[in-house]
Amino acid sequence: MEFKPAKCPNCGGELQVPPEKKIVKCMYCGSDIVVQKAIDEMAEENMASQMDLANTAIKSGNFKEAIEFCNKVLERDSRHIQALIIKGLAVGFLDKPKESLNYFIKVIKLGGDPQLVEEAQNMIASDYNNKGKKLLLRGRNSYKRLEQEAPSTFEEDPDRLRIKYRKDAEETAGNDFLNANDYFKYALVFISDDNKLPILKNRCEVLKEMKNFKYIKWKGFDPEEELEEVLNMIHKEEPDYEIGEGTVRKKAFSGEWMPCFIATAAYNNPFASEVNILRRYRDCYLKKKKLGRWLIGKYYKYSSPLANWISKTERRRLAMRLIIVSFIKFINKYLVTKDENEFKIDS
Ligand SMILES: [Zn+2]
Numbered sequence: 365m366e367f368k369p370a371k372c373p374n375c376g377g378e379l380q381v382p383p384e385k386k387i388v389k390c391m392y393c394g395s396d397i398v399v400q401k402a403i404d405e406m407a408e409e410n411m412a413s414q415m416d417l418a419n420t421a422i423k424s425g426n427f428k429e430a431i432e433f434c435n436k437v438l439e440r441d442s443r444h445i446q447a448l449i450i451k452g453l454a455v456g457f458l459d460k461p462k463e464s465l466n467y468f469i470k471v472i473k474l475g476g477d478p479q480l481v482e483e484a485q486n487m488i489a490s491d492y493n494n495k496g497k498k499l500l501l502r503g504r505n506s507y508k509r510l511e512q513e514a515p516s517t518f519e520e521d522p523d524r525l526r527i528k529y530r531k532d533a534e535e536t537a538g539n540d541f542l543n544a545n546d547y548f549k550y551a552l553v554f555i556s557d558d559n560k561l562p563i564l565k566n567r568c569e570v571l572k573e574m575k576n577f578k579y580i581k582w583k584g585f586d587p588e589e590e591l592e593e594v595l596n597m598i599h600k601e602e603p604d605y606e607i608g609e610g611t612v613r614k615k616a617f618s619g620e621w622m623p624c625f626i627a628t629a630a631y632n633n634p635f636a637s638e639v640n641i642l643r644r645y646r647d648c649y650l651k652k653k654k655l656g657r658w659l660i661g662k663y664y665k666y667s668s669p670l671a672n673w674i675s676k677t678e679r680r681r682l683a684m685r686l687i688i689v690s691f692i693k694f695i696n697k698y699l700v701t702k703d704e705n706e707f708k709i710d711s
Contacts (some may be wrong), residue, residue: 370402371409378406411437411444418450445476456488464488482549535700564598565605572607615643625671630684632675638688645695 367380377392381399416434434451435446452467454563469482549567571591598605627639650656674680 367408368403370397370399371406372397372403373405389451407440409435410442411447415446415450418447422450422454422457425457427457430454432456443474445471445474448474449476449480451489452481456484457491561598561601561607564594568594568598568607625667626674626684627688629671629675630688632681638685638692642688645692649695 365382365384370379370381371377372379372390372392372395374390374395374397375393379388379391379402381388381402383399383403385399387396388399388402389395394543397434414433414437418430418437421427421430421433431454434447437447438451440445448467449473452464452471455467456464468485472478480518498604509648568591570593571587595605595607627642631639646656646660650660674684
């Protein structure tokens with residue numbers, strides 16, 4: 365007969381029990397104990413002590429040892445969150461970020477604390493930085509893996525990304541957004557700082573879309589808060605960056621808000637594409653030239669009363685619109701050479 369190690373749930377006495385029996389008597393306290401329960405009790409205690417050993421090992425830098433202890437626990441319980449995190453950490457410290465990422469993703473999928481995962485990943489990331497290792501290469505690897513797993517999240521074209529996610533979100537009540545955001549988060553941990561910008565921008569797009577789906581319950585997730593955070597990160601690199609309506613594009617103008625009074629009056633809409641064109645013309649062309657800056661100054665001095673006058677009748681507005689359209693044609697034809705597309709009217 366084969367015996368298994370077990371522990372009496374009553375007195376804690378260590379026993380050897382025959383697994384095929386249902387109930388046995390404890391040789392220490394004499395109580396009837398359920399065999400399976402006693403075996404589980406022992407296994408759990410074993411796992412706890414294995415985890416203690418794994419913890420000690422990783423703290424003293426014995427990563428291989430830590431992995432062995434975690435493996436013993438994971439053999440019994442492949443969904444053991446703590447073991448998955450410690451193994452992910454140990455593997456990461458052993459320069460296998462790709463593999464490490466697998467464990468962390470599993471933790472998240474099992475409902476583990478994302479904060480914990482983020483901390484673990486930050487530890488690995490700073491370890492790489494401390495060692496001065498080339499994170500870029502490793503980053504690319506994990507990026508690629510994520511790319512395979514979630515190809516749509518890495519589409520270059522933000523418009524297609526948006527349409528795809530809107531569709532996905534409608535179909536799956538937002539799960540894909542959450543996943544996409546998570547994937548971007550993971551990818552960011554492993555990518556060197558000089559390469560983070562495009563992913564941050566993609567993440568922005570996803571978060572912006574999430575924000576639009578107010579009817580979806582985000583399980584305590586606040587896209588607006590994260591969006592602000594991500595935008596702040598981007599603005600450190602690119603102060604002009606702004607997420608557009610539908611597409612990612614650069615801010616139409618930088619610095620203070622300077623409306624084109626006249627064009628706004630003519631179109632009765634500060635966001636008319638013609639108004640945007642004029643703004644871009646002002647910021648990309650006029651502002652860069654001395655005469656241009658002088659003209660802008662004069663314009664803002666006199667345009668407000670003129671705009672007022674124009675806005676009074678529809679006929680004046682129409683006349684002004686004709687002038688603006690000819691003016692845009694003129695600047696496109698004679699003034700703009702490099703950034704031609706910048707000033708086209710998008711219908
Ligand atoms: Zn007992």
